[in-house]
Amino acid sequence: MCSLTALTVVGCSGSSHSDTSRRALPTYGTYDINARPPSSLRSGGTLTLPLAQMITQFNFDHVDGALDDVWRVDSMTEPRLxxxxxxxxxxxxxxxxxxxxxxxxxxxxxxxxxxxxxxxxxxxxxxxxxxxxxxxxxxxxxxxxxxxxxxxxxxxxxxxxxxxxxxxxxxxxxxxxxxxxxxxxxxxxxxxxxxxxxNSGWQGRLPITAGPFRLDSVDQTAQTLTFVPDSRWWGSRPRLDRIVFRVLDADAALQAFQNGEVDAVNAATSEAYTQLKNARDSEIRIGSAWDEVHITLNGAGGPLVDRSVRNALQRAVDRASLADVAAQGLPVKVPLLGNHFFMTNQPGYTDNSRPYGTYDPKAAERALDAAGWKSPGPGRTRVRNGRSLTLRFVLSEGTNRLGEDLAQLVQHMLAQVGVRVDIQQVPASAYGPQYLEKGNFDLVIFRFTGLTYPSSAYAIYRRPEAGQTYQNYGRVGSAVVDRLLGQASGTLDERTAQRLYDRADAEIWRLGHDIELYQRPQIIAVRKGLANYGVPGLGDVDFSLVGWEK
Structure with missing residues (x-):
């Protein structure tokens, strides 16, 4: 199973890390899906879910298809061994x-x-x-x-x-x-x-399938994908008659849920949770999964080619303040992450972030001075050889208020050390293929999810080769990381493998591959009576079991 990527951040704004009114994240792998035996569910019905963007590449293994939404569709229609x-x-x-x-x-x-x-x-x-x-x-x-x-x-x-x-x-x-x-x-x-x-046979279609559902229609005008049970399926018939995915941005999805137009929506935001926690005909489901938020740094061009500049940015960003923003108004805490392979409440977690994940703007300024980026004075952008230290922070238009808030906070933090950040919002459909995958950015913020197999993160941190970037969108890597991850993935002893992953993680921090931020909680609002769907912990949703209570 490969990594699941969600290319937009969803959420909303500001909090205090010392707030004790919120409880800790649930135990790693906690789930909340209203589990029911299929025999207790009614036969038929429609499930309507929001989709971040229209799927154009249904091949999950293709560089353009490695998205969480594509994984969901493929897990319904292709063999899940x-x-x-x-x-x-x-x-x-x-x-x-x-x-x-x-x-x-x-x-x-x-x-x-x-x-x-x-x-x-x-x-x-x-x-x-x-x-x-x-x-x-x-x-x-x-x-x-x-x-x-x-x-x-x-x-x-x-x-x-x-x-x-x-x-x-x-x-x-x-x-x-x-x-x-x-x-x-x-x-x-x-x-x-x-x-x-x-490369091309899965663009806009599923040419051959072997799952409980099949793609029934693609409506480009309504921006919907409709799936129905496959009559050729040899297993138990799904409980639902139809699953519809609608392309909706985060704000539209929230409104659609309140209007009864979709049956589940992300509630892991201050705005959404406040509106949905007491909404009629709905309930909140909370659990814990592998889900992290980070800022990727592009080391393939511009000022961030220099590792010392990337390290300076790591020190200049107050990660705790960003996590506080993400935690605003939520019933659970949002912990900082100090590891790229293990979550904070996962066995094997070790915080390897020091010193690069420690907020120290003075150290950032010294590093930028040493790299030749000199300050013309307080509040002014640093320059070197007549060039200003200006970076482009690319956001998808599908990013809602939290993504915008975090980007603006980072913009402000970096300005304090003389780095100018210009925020550019681009169409959601172009964000992945035209910006992320082509390295057409200096900074981007997004999530990796579902990496319960540590080796599945190799594609994120390995050095690009032969024109392949894999999922290392910032093109930052080293022979040391490649060697350690290669050894770890081939080591059958779990403790030995864990030590190798820790050594690789420390090197990833040193390289300035990214600014690792926080572990995202799973909070979802669902329509009452929906069974076998919600927050599956570290597990996979089996859509053939999803249905409505009688």
Whole structure:
């Protein structure tokens, strides 16, 4: 399973870190979904959910498709070999897998036994060729495939048929601890086996599926995607008749929920929580997941090419004040993050942020002086060789008030040390492909979510190569980080791997890859009577189980 990215920050404004009226975040992996057995739910009904932006690339493994919304859609329509429970532990999904296990240690071999009933929408059975095509696309080193993440796949040495048409043997040339995250979703060879099919065949459509739902319609005018149960599905029929995703910005989604037009909405903001905590025909669900907010620094061009300038920005930003803003009016605390791989309430968390995550504007000023950026006087922008120290902070127009508030606060903080920040808002549809992925920014703020497999973060911190940036949008990396993360992902001993991730994390802080901010709480408002949906902890939502109480 790859990293889930949400490319906009959602939320609203100001608080005090010493406020004791809020309770701590729930235990790591706490869930709140109104769990009900499917038999107790009524058959039929529609679920309508907001969508951050219209999906144009339905291939989650493509660099343009590595979005949280795309993951949701693909998990409904493509084979999910493993699903994570509330604690993040992966389990084989019986509809697709009879079993999957390591059948040899030297070399590491994983044998998958596929459910013979599992078939693609073109009638073909799932088989070893699908695994081989996905491995070739993601781990074969062919730069024509515009991939988001190669980690894990690049450790595979061979994929072939096992003892029969429904068995697959995957042999690793290097050990890989998180092998269960691979091939989920599994994509069909018939729509994946050439760069053209991989890159273009999933644009605006799902060419071949094998899930409980299928894409019924795409309405560009209404900006909606509609999914209905797939009559070819061999598993238990979904409870819902229809799932509709509507493109709505954060403010519009809030209003739509209050008007009864959507059935769930983010409430992890002061504005939203205040309006929704006592709203009629709704309830608040709270839990804890892997969810972080950070500011990416672009080290590929402009003043931030210099690591010492990136480090100065880290010291000039008061992270605690930004977390206080995010916590305003919420019932739970919003803790600072000192680690890029583990959440604060997750086993294995170590704070490696010092000194770079420690607010010290005087140290920032000294670093900028040493880097040759001289101050013409208090309140004025620093200059070097006649050039002013001006940075562009790019925001999506889909970002609501919290994203804007945080950007403006950072603008003010950096101005105090002589760095000018110009805030530029761009169309939500262009934010990812035209700005984030092309490195067309100096600063951006967004989230990574769902990285319960630590190795899935490798794509964020590895050095770009052969024209591939993976998910390292700021292009900041080092051979040290690559080596440590490579060792960690191949280490089967959990404690040893954790030490390697800690060493890599300390190096990521030193490199000034980003300004890690805080752990985002999960607070969602849902329509009363909605079952098996809400905050799934570290788990995955199974849309085939979602429905309405009788």
């Amino acid at each position: 493993f699903a994570r429970d509330v604690k993040g532990v992966p389990h084989a999904v019986p509809a697709y897998l009879v079993s999957a296990s390591v059948t040899s240690d030297s070399p590491q071999v994983v044998t998958y036994r596929l459910n013979p009933k599992a078939r693609w929408s073109d009638g073909r059975a799932l088989g070893w060729r699908d695994f081989a095509a996905q491995w070739h696309a993601l781990g074969g080193g062919d730069a024509r495939y515009l991939v988001a993440d190669t980690s894990g796949y690049d450790r595979i040495g061979d994929v072939r048929q096992g003892a029969g048409a429904h068995e697959v043997r995957v042999t690793f040339k290097q050990p890989y601890a998180d092998w269960r995250r691979l091939f989920t979703p599994l994509f069909p060879a018939a729509a994946y086996d050439t760069p053209g099919r991989f």
